[in-house]
Each structure stands twice: as structure tokens, then as C-alpha cells.
Amino acid sequence: MEPERWAQVSRIFNSAIELDSEARDAYVERECGADESLAHEVKRLIENHQKASAQDFIAEPAFANQSSSESKTLAAGQRLGPYLILQHLGTGGMGEVYLATDARLDRRVALKVLSPELAHDKRRMQRFQQEARMASALNQPNILTIFEFGEINSLNLLATEYIEGQTLRQYLRSHKLKLSEILDISIQILSALDAAHEAKIVHRDIKPENVMIRSRDHVVKVLDFGLAKPTESGSSTHASDLEGDTQYKTAAGTVLGTVNYMSPEQAQGFAVDERTDLWSTGVVIYEMVTGQMPFKGRTKSHILVDILENEPVSLSEVSTFAIPDELTRIVDKALAKQLDERYQTAKDMLIDLRKLRKQLDVEAEMRRSVGPALVAKSQTTMSIAGTPTVETGGLQTSKAIKYVILLFAAIVVGGGIWFATKLRHVQEPPSQTTAAPVTKQSLTYSITVQKYRNNKPFEEPFQLAKEMLFERDYQIRLNVNGPKSGYLYILNEGPHEKGKAAEFVVLFPSPKSNGGSALINDNERIHIPENSWITFDQEKGTERVWLVFCQKAVADLEPIRGFVNDETKGLITDSSVSDRVQQFLRSHSTDKPTVEQNTEQRQTRITSTSDILVHAIDLEHQ
Amino acid sequence: MNKPPPSKPHEITELLEKWSGGNQAALDQLYPLVYEELRRLARSYMRREPKGHTLQTTALINEAYVRLVDQHSVRWQNRSHFFAISAQIMRRILVDHARQHLQAKRGGGAKRISLDEVMIVAKERSEEVLMLDEALANLARLDPRRSQVVELRYFAGLNNSEIASVLQISENTVMRDWNLARAWLYQKLSETA
Numbered sequence: 001m002e003p004e005r006w007a008q009v010s011r012i013f014n015s016a017i018e019l020d021s022e023a024r025d026a027y028v029e030r031e032c033g034a035d036e037s038l039a040h041e042v043k044r045l046i047e048n049h050q051k052a053s054a055q056d057f058i059a060e061p062a063f064a065n066q067s068s069s070e071s072k073t074l075a076a077g078q079r080l081g082p083y084l085i086l087q088h089l090g091t092g093g094m095g096e097v098y099l100a101t102d103a104r105l106d107r108r109v110a111l112k113v114l115s116p117e118l119a120h121d122k123r124r125m126q127r128f129q130q131e132a133r134m135a136s137a138l139n140q141p142n143i144l145t146i147f148e149f150g151e152i153n154s155l156n157l158l159a160t161e162y163i164e165g166q167t168l169r170q171y172l173r174s175h176k177l178k179l180s181e182i183l184d185i186s187i188q189i190l191s192a193l194d195a196a197h198e199a200k201i202v203h204r205d206i207k208p209e210n211v212m213i214r215s216r217d218h219v220v221k222v223l224d225f226g227l228a229k230p231t232e233s234g235s236s237t238h239a240s241d242l243e244g245d246t247q248y249k250t251a252a253g254t255v256l257g258t259v260n261y262m263s264p265e266q267a268q269g270f271a272v273d274e275r276t277d278l279w280s281t282g283v284v285i286y287e288m289v290t291g292q293m294p295f296k297g298r299t300k301s302h303i304l305v306d307i308l309e310n311e312p313v314s315l316s317e318v319s320t321f322a323i324p325d326e327l328t329r330i331v332d333k334a335l336a337k338q339l340d341e342r343y344q345t346a347k348d349m350l351i352d353l354r355k356l357r358k359q360l361d362v363e364a365e366m367r368r369s370v371g372p373a374l375v376a377k378s379q380t381t382m383s384i385a386g387t388p389t390v391e392t393g394g395l396q397t398s399k400a401i402k403y404v405i406l407l408f409a410a411i412v413v414g415g416g417i418w419f420a421t422k423l424r425h426v427q428e429p430p431s432q433t434t435a436a437p438v439t440k441q442s443l444t445y446s447i448t449v450q451k452y453r454n455n456k457p458f459e460e461p462f463q464l465a466k467e468m469l470f471e472r473d474y475q476i477r478l479n480v481n482g483p484k485s486g487y488l489y490i491l492n493e494g495p496h497e498k499g500k501a502a503e504f505v506v507l508f509p510s511p512k513s514n515g516g517s518a519l520i521n522d523n524e525r526i527h528i529p530e531n532s533w534i535t536f537d538q539e540k541g542t543e544r545v546w547l548v549f550c551q552k553a554v555a556d557l558e559p560i561r562g563f564v565n566d567e568t569k570g571l572i573t574d575s576s577v578s579d580r581v582q583q584f585l586r587s588h589s590t591d592k593p594t595v596e597q598n599t600e601q602r603q604t605r606i607t608s609t610s611d612i613l614v615h616a617i618d619l620e621h622q
Numbered sequence: 623m624n625k626p627p628p629s630k631p632h633e634i635t636e637l638l639e640k641w642s643g644g645n646q647a648a649l650d651q652l653y654p655l656v657y658e659e660l661r662r663l664a665r666s667y668m669r670r671e672p673k674g675h676t677l678q679t680t681a682l683i684n685e686a687y688v689r690l691v692d693q694h695s696v697r698w699q700n701r702s703h704f705f706a707i708s709a710q711i712m713r714r715i716l717v718d719h720a721r722q723h724l725q726a727k728r729g730g731g732a733k734r735i736s737l738d739e740v741m742i743v744a745k746e747r748s749e750e751v752l753m754l755d756e757a758l759a760n761l762a763r764l765d766p767r768r769s770q771v772v773e774l775r776y777f778a779g780l781n782n783s784e785i786a787s788v789l790q791i792s793e794n795t796v797m798r799d800w801n802l803a804r805a806w807l808y809q810k811l812s813e814t815a
Contacts, residue, residue: 006764013805014798048812049805057808058772061779062716062751164793166783174702174787215793515798530792 005038012042015517017049018485027553073113073155074098081152083111083159099162102147108523109147110163114156125156132158134201135225142192144212144221160223165215168208172288179323182288183357185213188220189281190353193346196225197274204272206280207261208287216479216525217446217463217601259300259307260293264337267304278343282334289327290318294335308337326356441486441593441613443549446603448477450533463602475533478507479603481525482549487518489548489557490528491581504578506560506570507534507545518553518561546585547606549613556584588614642703649707656704657711702788706770709778716777717755720748757810761803768803771796 001009012031016024024046032039051057073096078085083100086108090097095115102109119125129149136146145161166174168185177185189211196203203210203225212221263279265272286294294312297303312335315328330352336342343349450461463479480488490508509518512529520526528534548557560581563572572578593608593615606615634655640648754776762769767789774780774788782800786793 001764003764010765010802013802017801045802045805045809048809049801051812052804052808053801057804058750058754058776061776062754170783170787174784515795524794527792530795531790 008038009041009045011511011516012038013045013049014515015519016042016046018517018519018521080111080155080157083109083152083157085111100159102159108162109159110161112158112160114158119156134199135196138196138199138201138225140192140195142188142220142222143195143225144223146225161221163212163214163221165213165221168211168213168220168284168288171213172208172291177288179289179321179327180357180360182285183327183353183360184218185211185220185288186281186285187350187353187357189222189284190346190350192220192222192225193274193277193281194350197277197346201225202272202274203277203280204266205261206277206284208284211284216481217603259303260295262304262307264308265339267307274346275339275342275344278334278346278349281349282331285327285331285334286312286315289315289323289331290320292318324356324360326352326359330356439607440609440611441482441549441551442484442605442607443480443482443488443547443613443615444603444605445478445480445547446601448479448527450475450477475535477533478528478545479525480508480520480528480547481523482520483522484551485520485522486549486551487553488520488526489518489546489554489560491546491548491560491585493544493546493585501575501578502582504560504572504581506564506572509561510564510570516564545617547613547615547617548585548588550611554584554612556580585614585616588612589616638703641707652707653711656707657715660708660711661715702790705774705778705780705784705788709770709774709780713755713773713777716751720751724748724752753811753814754807757807757814760810761806765803767791768799768806771799772803772807775800 012028015031016028019027025043028039028042028046032042074080074085074088080100082102082104084103085098085100087099088096089099089110096113098111098113100109100111101107114128132146132149135143136149139145144163146158147161148157148159150157189206193203193206203222205224206222210223212223213219214221259267261280261283263272263276266276283294286292295303295306295310297306315331316323316325330349333341333343334349446463448461448463461477478490480490488508490506492505492507494503494505508514508526508528509516510529512532514520514526514530548554559577560572563574563577564570572581588610591608591610591614593606593613595615596605596607597603598605606613608614634652637648637652637655641652758769758772761772770789771785774785775782780788782793782796785796789796791799
């Protein structure tokens, strides 16, 4: 097959298999047009896709012995009370974990089936249930939410929030963390601990495996609060028994079980309190900074001895990059062997880390500011932009930028030229009427900003919902998701004089995100573009970004797909198409959606009561 | 307990660095070193693990990585490279074993192979492994990335998020690539069957 042909086949195939079977054929025929052999090719592939997934074709890796499928208690497609099992996610110390949907609320959950060993130990099960109940009362954004705990078909199940992302362990393996990111993760772990400790819940097993980083926004979630208890293994709690302790037997797929994060009091089998979590967090920070463990040894016994007897090599000596003395002090204090010399509360440690982050932010801002008038303003901006959303892919793909769309006006401040733009929402929320209309469409979006200097990425990208000061060379990415699946179209309307025809650039669908498809899945966050950035050009005027979202494909907008190629770079060059687009947008923008900004999560939610949601974001110059 | 790794971590780390830097000759030197280690580990895994225990390729490659690569001086990108090369090697090891196994079963095996080597690929899967290897080679000519997604998942046992980080693409793209490649491979195999 020719490469162009294959590209065509794969594009249509990828979009088609996301559709219902009824819509699928019509879609394929529409996309293939008169090309019957292309349609045949795609349909045959779809048929084989269905067979392959029904038969679990090559679902298991070659190098797994046959028992791996038997070891799973539940199969995909199986129903268990209100839960429909979708996929086996993994097997951990506590049991197997599945992705499932809860039919009652139509939401995705992570469903843990507790291992029979745990379920058969009555005393531990009681403790477990009690703590699960307590932990489920914790309501803090950095704590994984527990929905339900119970028994169905004699299986003990725990349903929790499902997080799409990586554990900090996986993240550490594939990313080199920057100081700001380390602080950010540490602060979020401690925020979780602070809330839990307030509720008198001690985690007891803080380690990178129990910390998740959500892919879409890098929010940190601490898992298994009050659930994981390496020190509480029935009758045996003494350190000398630990080597034979089944709790440390590594679960399938993990190479090492670990005692590395244990506090001295845990290592000795003494009673533990909140301060044990602060020690373990200290170990995690040490590891994030240096890539090494503070306490090491060939065997578990050696590690335990190291924890009890030795001082770790100072953070500043091991670190491969310059770190502030204050961070060394914080980690040293967390790793104080004497309980009364350690941080006494999560709040104290949290405050110190926040202070440090703020101080570093201010210093960085002072260094790059060009005029004193701007310093104050920029600092507030930085505090909005606290959480960096680092995407390593974006840093190397600046050359891949194809869209040149938005513009900036210059204002001269001091010696430097600044470009300031304010993002303003054109539509205000409609006034509330007594009978609330039914919500039909909803989308959430945010904007990720990457600063560039001298054509090089500068600082980590950060996310915003609302407004900030833009400088020349800033580049952006749009992040969009919604609770329901549907067709998304995003257009940029360039500046134009009144009465004159508008110029439109297609930002989405695009081959650079979502595999070229306009159909986005429910709750799936789409990045536009996926791995590169949208650049701003520097003409004067007002730019507008249109978001259109509908459950069905929008016929008036479908023709814009024809302009998504390297030649036009998304610019709609056919005036009959852009006229049709303009007409569509004008006629549909009368139903104004409700706009809610969440400054905490740095995102904006728009909801509409009509079938087609149309929303415009204005990029206005100050 | 485990024997010490057969070569110095520094050597492998340096070779990885060179290869990442575009030096193809480094790959030629790297290949046999990683091959030996993975093969040795695979065999010791088979001996060590009780029957009925799930054997995971990722665990194996992780272990090889920890043992072979000098953790202190390695850059994180090298880990991706290590996984990519290990997936290729695992594929070769598994295909070789499957081939030997089938020969032994048909009585045509010229050389004797030990039991633990045969067990690496489950009996009923030997044929699947060989056919898939061939079809995958064809897919690689048409679409190298999608073929690599299958290689990393089927032969190296990586999950979507690990594949995404090795190939520097999003998890969604991995999922879509997997669907397409799997449908294509299924089609090819059912044509030849």
C-alpha cells in the first residue's frame, strides 16, 4: 500500500471505530466519497478490529505464561452489582485493580478486589473497613476519593476515583524533575497529609508508588489513605519478622518491594503517628532531588539498619543541580531520627515548602523583569501560574509549529518591549431565570502558556483560565474536555474591519491532536496541538477563538477539514466555506452559554442549554 | 542470589549515550551485551518463579536495566532507548525459542534444548509468536511507528503509558496506533491461515 493511501485508511479507521456501529458506515462512506476500494479497505479493517478485540487477539504479551489470564478474578465486560468491568489495570499488594463504570452514576471508577489473604484475615478486614470509612470522609483535592467499600458476590471491593496518569514512580523513571516541579509535588503531598492528619488518619506508607500524577493537569493524588499498613501485619509487628512478612512479598510485575521509606519508629515496630508520614515524605523529596535513596542496603535488613543508625549524605552534596539551602534544611528536619527533632505537623512542613516556593518565584521574577513598573504585576501573575504543567514533548517541538494565528500589540515599558493581552470572555452568564433550563452541552477548557525567549522555551509551561500578561514569543496550547463525547471544532477568527469578510484558521480537528478526529471521548482531555504550540503573530487587532461542540457532527463545519493540511496551515482559503462558517457562528452565538471560571483549578467551564454549544474567547489588547 | 552483571555498568551506559547520540556502531556493541543479560535473566526467572506465577517482561527488562546501567550517570532519555532496544531483543529471544520449540516438537530439532528454555514461550503460543513476528516485519515497512507500538506491547510487555514515554507520543495515540496495528495484523494472519 502507498504511504498516502495508508495514511488515509488509518485516519478514517481511527475516527470510525470511535463511532456507534450505525453511524460508522455512513461516516466511512462520506469520508471515502467515490473511492469505493478505499471504503472497502477501511470496512474490512474495522471488521477485523472487531474480531481481534472480541477474541483478545495478542492481548497478552508473548512473554507471560498462561496463568496470567487465570489470575484475574474478573473479565472485561463482566457485571458485578452496579459495576461493569472494563479493563484489568494491575495487581498490587492489596489485590487486583480494574477500571469499571458505575452504572448508577455513569462514572468511571477504579475497582479494587481485595486479595483473599487480606479478606480472610478478620481482624485486619475490620480495621480496613473502619479506616476505609474514615478515609472516604476525607475531601481534599490531593487525596484519592473513596466512593464505596463493600461486598458483592463474596468479593470485597473498594471503589475509588479513577485517575488517568502515572504513579510518581513511573513519572520519576521517565522524567527529569525540575526544582519547581519537585516543590509542587511535595506541596501537594503535604496538603493531602495535612488534611488527613487533621482527621486523625495516618497514611503509614507514603512512597512514589502511592502518589499519582494526573496526566491532564499534573494534579497530585495520594492513594490508599488509611489502607496500606506495612507495619500492621496481624500478630507480627517486630522488625525481625519483616523479611518473612507476606506484605512485603512483591506483587506480580514489580521488581522490588521496599522498606526504604520507613521511619525509624516503623523500622523498629513501634507505634507510629503523623510524624512517620513526614519522614517518608522527606525520603520521597530526597529521591526526587537526587535520584537516589537516602538509606540504602543490599537487603531489607541492611536498609533498616541504615535507617536506624546512619545519617544520609547531605542533599546538596548528592544533587546534580544547585538546590537552595532551605530545601536541604527542610529535608534534614523531616529526616530527623528523633521524633521531637522532626517536623511535628504536616502544616509546618507545608508552610516551609510554600515559603520556599514563593521566595524562588519572586527571585526568578525579579531576575527577568525589565522594568520596575512591571514587577508587581508579574508577581501576581506568577502566583496564578503556580502549578507548572510540564510536557516534555512540547519543549522540543517548537519547530513543528505550523499555525500562526494570534496577534499582539506592543506596549513599551521601560527599556523593553512588552506585549500584553488580556483574555476576555465575550459572553457573560445569562441572568438566572426561575426555572433552570436543562443543560445539554458542557465543555471545560484551559490554556497552557509556554514562554519562549530567543526561540527557546523558557520556564515551565503553566496553565490559566483567565488572563495574564503576554510577552512576545509566548506560545499557547488549548486543553479541552467535556463530560459527554461529541464533535469539537475550534476556529480562530482573525482581525477584520466591520462589514468585511472574516478569515478563519482551523485549530481543531487537526492531525496534531486526537489523531485527526473531531470526535472527543467523554472526560478525555484533548490538547490542541498535542505536542507543539500555537504561536502568536504580531499584527494589530482583536483575535477570537471559537469553540463549537455538538453530539453530532456539524454539517456546516465539516467542510473545514479540507483546509487542515501543510499547504494552507489551517487557513480557510475558499471564501464560500468561510462565509458559511461565519454565518453559522453568527446565527448560533445568540444562545449564550454559561461561563464559570475556576481559578483554583485554572480552568473555565461553559455550559449551554442548546444542542450546539458555541463559545468565543476574545484575545483583547490592553 | 544473583550473579554480578556480566559487564561494567559504565560500559553499557557509555554505549547507550553514544547510541542516543546517533552512533550506530555503539548499537552493534550494545546488542550482544543486553541480549546476554536478558537471556540469562529470563532463564533464571523461569527457574525461580513457581508454577502459576505471572511472569512479566517489563519486570525482566526493568531488572536488566537496574543491573546493567549505571544509575548515577544515566540521562533519563537513555532509559527509553534501553527499552526500545530491549523490546527488539526480547522479540528475537522469543522468536528463536518459539522456532526451536516447534522444531523440537516436530522431532526435527537438531540440537537439544533445555527444558527451561522451552518454557519461556508457552507451547500453544509458539506458532502465534512466529507468525506475528513475520507480519510485524511487513507492518514495519508500511508503518514503522505502529509496528513499534506492537513490539513494545506484545514482546516487551509495556503498558500504554510506558509506550507513550518511550516513543514520546501521547497515550491516546498509543491506543489508536494499537487498535489499527492489531486490526491490520489480525487481517494479515487470517489471510495466511
